[in-house]
Amino acid sequence: xxxxxxxxxxxxxxxxxxxxxxxxxxxxxxxxxxxxxxxxxxxxxxxxxxxxxxxxxxxxxxxxxxxxxxxxxxxxxxxxxxxxxxxxxxxxxxxxxxxxxxxxxxxxxxxxxxxxxxxxxxxxxxxxxxxxxxxxxxxxxxxxxxxxxxxxxxxxxxxxxxxxxxxxxxxxxxxxxxxxxxxxxxxxxxxxxxxxxxxxxxxxxxxxxxxxxxxxxxxxxxxxxxxxxxxxxxxxxxxxxxxxxxxxxxxxxxxxxxxxxxxxxxxxxxxxxxxxxxxxxxxxxxxxxxxxxxxxxxxxxxxxxxxxxxxxxxxxxxxxxxxxxxxxxxxxxxxxxxxxxxxxxxxxxxxxxxxxxxxxxxxxxxxxxxxxxxxxxxxxxxxxxxxxxxxxxxxxxxxxxxxxxxxxxxxxxxxxxxxxxxxxxxxxxxxxxxxxxx
Amino acid sequence: xxxxxxxxxxxxxxxxxxxxxxxxxxxxxxxxxxxxxxxxxxxxxxxxxxxxxxxxxxxxxxxxxxxxxxxxxxxxxxxxxxxxxxxxxxxxxxxxxxxxxxxxxxxxxxxxxxxxxxxxxxxxxxxxxxxxxxxxxxxxxxxxxxxxxxxxxxxxxxxxxxxxxxxxxxxxxxxxxxxxxxxxxxxxxxxxxxxxxxxxxxxxxxxxxxxxxxxxxxxxxxxxxxxxxxxxxxxxxxxxxxxxxxxxxxxxxxxxxxxxxxxxxxxxxxxxxxxxxxxxxxxxxxxxxxxxxxxxxxxxxxxxxxxxxxxxxxxxxxxxxxxxxxxxxxxxxxxxxxxxxxxxxxxxxxxxxxxxxxxxxxxxxxxxxxxxxxxxxxxxxxxxxxxxxxxxxxxxxxxxxxxxxxxxxxxxxxxxxxxxxxxxxxxxxxxxxxxxxx
Numbered sequence: 001x002x003x004x005x006x007x008x009x010x011x012x013x014x015x016x017x018x019x020x021x022x023x024x025x026x027x028x029x030x031x032x033x034x035x036x037x038x039x040x041x042x043x044x045x046x047x048x049x050x051x052x053x054x055x056x057x058x059x060x061x062x063x064x065x066x067x068x069x070x071x072x073x074x075x076x077x078x079x080x081x082x083x084x085x086x087x088x089x090x091x092x093x094x095x096x097x098x099x100x101x102x103x104x105x106x107x108x109x110x111x112x113x114x115x116x117x118x119x120x121x122x123x124x125x126x127x128x129x130x131x132x133x134x135x136x137x138x139x140x141x142x143x144x145x146x147x148x149x150x151x152x153x154x155x156x157x158x159x160x161x162x163x164x165x166x167x168x169x170x171x172x173x174x175x176x177x178x179x180x181x182x183x184x185x186x187x188x189x190x191x192x193x194x195x196x197x198x199x200x201x202x203x204x205x206x207x208x209x210x211x212x213x214x215x216x217x218x219x220x221x222x223x224x225x226x227x228x229x230x231x232x233x234x235x236x237x238x239x240x241x242x243x244x245x246x247x248x249x250x251x252x253x254x255x256x257x258x259x260x261x262x263x264x265x266x267x268x269x270x271x272x273x274x275x276x277x278x279x280x281x282x283x284x285x286x287x288x289x290x291x292x293x294x295x296x297x298x299x300x301x302x303x304x305x306x307x308x309x310x311x312x313x314x315x316x317x318x319x320x321x322x323x324x325x326x327x328x329x330x331x332x333x334x335x336x337x338x339x340x341x342x343x344x345x346x347x348x349x350x351x352x353x354x355x356x357x358x359x360x361x362x363x364x365x366x367x368x369x370x371x372x373x374x375x376x377x378x379x380x381x382x383x384x385x386x387x388x389x390x391x392x393x394x395x396x397x398x399x400x401x402x403x404x405x406x407x408x409x410x411x412x413x414x415x416x417x418x419x420x421x422x423x424x425x426x427x428x429x430x431x432x433x434x435x436x437x438x
Numbered sequence: 439x440x441x442x443x444x445x446x447x448x449x450x451x452x453x454x455x456x457x458x459x460x461x462x463x464x465x466x467x468x469x470x471x472x473x474x475x476x477x478x479x480x481x482x483x484x485x486x487x488x489x490x491x492x493x494x495x496x497x498x499x500x501x502x503x504x505x506x507x508x509x510x511x512x513x514x515x516x517x518x519x520x521x522x523x524x525x526x527x528x529x530x531x532x533x534x535x536x537x538x539x540x541x542x543x544x545x546x547x548x549x550x551x552x553x554x555x556x557x558x559x560x561x562x563x564x565x566x567x568x569x570x571x572x573x574x575x576x577x578x579x580x581x582x583x584x585x586x587x588x589x590x591x592x593x594x595x596x597x598x599x600x601x602x603x604x605x606x607x608x609x610x611x612x613x614x615x616x617x618x619x620x621x622x623x624x625x626x627x628x629x630x631x632x633x634x635x636x637x638x639x640x641x642x643x644x645x646x647x648x649x650x651x652x653x654x655x656x657x658x659x660x661x662x663x664x665x666x667x668x669x670x671x672x673x674x675x676x677x678x679x680x681x682x683x684x685x686x687x688x689x690x691x692x693x694x695x696x697x698x699x700x701x702x703x704x705x706x707x708x709x710x711x712x713x714x715x716x717x718x719x720x721x722x723x724x725x726x727x728x729x730x731x732x733x734x735x736x737x738x739x740x741x742x743x744x745x746x747x748x749x750x751x752x753x754x755x756x757x758x759x760x761x762x763x764x765x766x767x768x769x770x771x772x773x774x775x776x777x778x779x780x781x782x783x784x785x786x787x788x789x790x791x792x793x794x795x796x797x798x799x800x801x802x803x804x805x806x807x808x809x810x811x812x813x814x815x816x817x818x819x820x821x822x823x824x825x826x827x828x829x830x831x832x833x834x835x836x837x838x839x840x841x842x843x844x845x846x847x848x849x850x851x852x853x854x855x856x857x858x859x860x861x862x863x864x865x866x867x868x869x870x871x872x873x874x875x876x
Binding site: 007010022025026028029031032033034035036037038039040044045046047048049050055068070071075076078080081084085088089090091092093094095096097098099100102103106107110118119120121124125126127128131132134135156157158159161167168170171282283287288289290296298301302304305306307308309310311312313314315316317319320 | 445448460463464466467469470471472473474475476477478482483484485486487488493506508509513514516518519522523526527528529530531532533534535536537538540541544545548556557558559562563564565566569570572573594595596597599605606608609720721725726727728734736739740742743744745746747748749750751752753754755757758
């Protein structure tokens with residue numbers, strides 16, 4: 001499969017149909033932020049306000065957000081903002097003083113996990129959570145080898161960037177990082193469950209041949225950047241067993257699928273009937289506040305905890321805990337997991353129904369409100385057509401992006417309050433855009 | 439010098455004089471957060487509220503904060519809280535859409551730097567900023583070697599923990615990390631400026647002998663965890679020249695001294711008459727909101743930016759930018775740098791005056807409101823006495839901690855609105871506590 005060497009859906013400086021004001025902003029970005037920052041879309045979007053599933057530009061025009069999974073309970077949710085403001089006005093210190101807030105949140109969060117996952121450590125970003133998991137896995141296993149899928153994304157620290165093949169060839173995989181093909185039916189004709197487990201075992205053999213001991217198999221349980229691969233349910237369990245049989249740990253990266261997004265379950269790993277050794281959390285955890293964490297089985301941290309300490313200045317501070325608790329309250333009180341299940345199923349059905357009239361729509365892969373939709377031309381995946389559709393939808397004020405190693409799939413993951421009416425707008429607009437592109 | 443193998447000023451579980459309620463909280467922490475978390479003090483402090491330079495316990499008793507440099511413009515500063523709440527209720531998205539906020543903040547921040555430091559990249563933590571600096575330095579120099587001081591602290595990611603000797607022997611220095619003695623007069627009898635530059639050059643020789651090319655000299659410009667070493671002004675310039683002469687970059691870690699704390703200058707490196715290649719920012723930047731960053735000379739990022747991109751989901755989001763801007767406004771409008779200069783000088787004078795009556799008070803090292811105070815017994819540095827004083831002050835409701843490789847110095851860095859009256863309370867209480875300990 002062709003690997004994308006540049007970022008999917010990135011703006012090319014100087015291109016697009018920007019207003020003079022927006023062009024000036026883009027130029028100020030280059031000057032102040034330097035050459036490593038990117039904007040989305042052929043013509044970038046300039047946003048000034050967010051509410052629920054909508055974002056608004058300077059002229060007050062609404063964009064339907066079908067992309068941003070960080071503002072998971074809805075942009076600028078008033079209960080979350082209020083919890084943040086109240087705690088920030090009361091106390092905002094770190095974890096080396098006693099405080100009830102971090103414990104109320106930690107216990108509430110841990111109650112959402114199977115019993116074996118009994119500890120949680122707080123960081124600010126998913127990158128930090130995965131980076132910490134690697135440090136802990138090294139201490140626990142005595143190994144250093146890491147297995148990732150071949151278009152994975154797990155973070156931007158030095159260690160996690162080297163585990164993130166989706167960043168592209170500019171970042172070499174670390175010397176102890178062993179990629180395996182993503183769990184798609186195309187990659188594993190013998191069946192994904194058996195094939196993926198075999199690939200993990202083969203990677204351990206390759207490590208052994210280099211004198212490297214396994215530390216970790218890390219899997220985003222929805223395989224977002226690999227193109228979204230949720231099915232068949234249960235396929236991950238044999239791979240987790242395989243890494244454990246070789247002395248390594250299984251880390252479920254829930255930064256993308258966690259917190260109810262997959263609908264039928266609160267965590268992506270639960271669709272696979274397994275209990276991970278460690279679970280990393282991030283993006284939707286604080287609805288935009290920098291909050292992330294690592295949930296662990298106590299046995300994994302015993303060795304690290306006996307020798308070393310962990311302190312993250314902002315991680316688990318009193319405001320972070322209050323925000324995290326408010327997010328859990330909103331998910332429960334507004335039935336957002338159930339909504340993700342119901343609207344997510346209708347979303348997948350709607351795309352499949354549309355496929356009967358548009359040859360561009362290939363396979364739909366979905367779990368709740370996390371969907372990957374392959375885009376075809378003449379029956380073959382077409383990254384260029386995918387990019388055209390992403391930009392055509394943006395012109396219709398629907399925000400979306402693409403995914404997969406070649407960028408041949410739409411990536412769909414709206415805020416969880418996404419309604420049937422929002423879905424109807426999306427499908428109607430996609431229908432129109434596909435008809436124009438045909 | 440003896441290296442501390444456990445954390446300075448850490449609570450021993452089961453010890454201390456905790457109330458039944460606080461003991462229950464401490465036990466809940468162990469169960470929920472696991473073995474790698476630590477509390478401060480022989481008897482931990484349970485806090486519920488903060489305001490200005492004070493923190494309050496459940497009974498409403500006030501603690502004078504002479505330790506926390508994160509809430510740098512004062513605990514729960516209303517202007518910062520209001521900016522956070524207003525932006526969080528309006529828009530809280532990431533850097534891949536156009537938004538004025540990040541640019542207003544970036545330009546305001548960069549105006550505080552010498553002209554050559556023209557770009558800023560945003561992260562959530564100082565760890566992430568230093569980790570990113572290492573990635574950029576590797577791309578820029580083609581080298582991997584890093585020079586740190588021998589009790590440095592630069593972060594908790596895998597890469598930065600391996601650069602942080604203060605974490606103790608549980609974390610081995612990375613294979614390309616070369617420690618040098620901290621810039622104290624005791625370590626460099628020939629003079630700190632020449633001696634430290636020679637040590638950097640020697641470390642490059644040791645790298646060369648192992649076939650390693652230099653990437654980075656990283657220095658906390660106040661050398662906080664090394665014991666606080668601000669003087670003589672200018673001593674860092676020859677070391678920065680030395681690493682550059684060998685092909686590496688000089689990174690000023692301003693996570694501790696930055697944002698006006700050193701009084702006479704806004705940044706710690708400015709006391710040394712040099713312009714760093716890169717500057718990392720953190721702790722006080724968002725007054726507790728997880729906000730950090732890396733300021734760079736454009737030449738350092740050219741190679742990285744041409745090949746790779748950088749995206750940090752929460753880094754530089756619209757709320758972070760609004761908070762960062764409010765912090766800069768408060769520092770300016772309340773004259774906090776000037777206050778740090780004025781009260782900081784009085785602080786150092788007060789400690790030196792007290793030393794005439796207490797043989798326990800050795801050398802005072804200070805720049806603005808960042809002070810290190812050596813504690814002696816019979817003329818020799820005494821870590822045990824330092825720990826007794828830290829805990830005795832805590833019983834008098836003054837929060838402080840210790841520093842240095844052996845933990846033989848008080849570490850003093852209060853919120854910047856610290857007043858002359860606050861100073862008087864501190865000195866009077868220290869006088870009393872020293873008299874009891876004599």
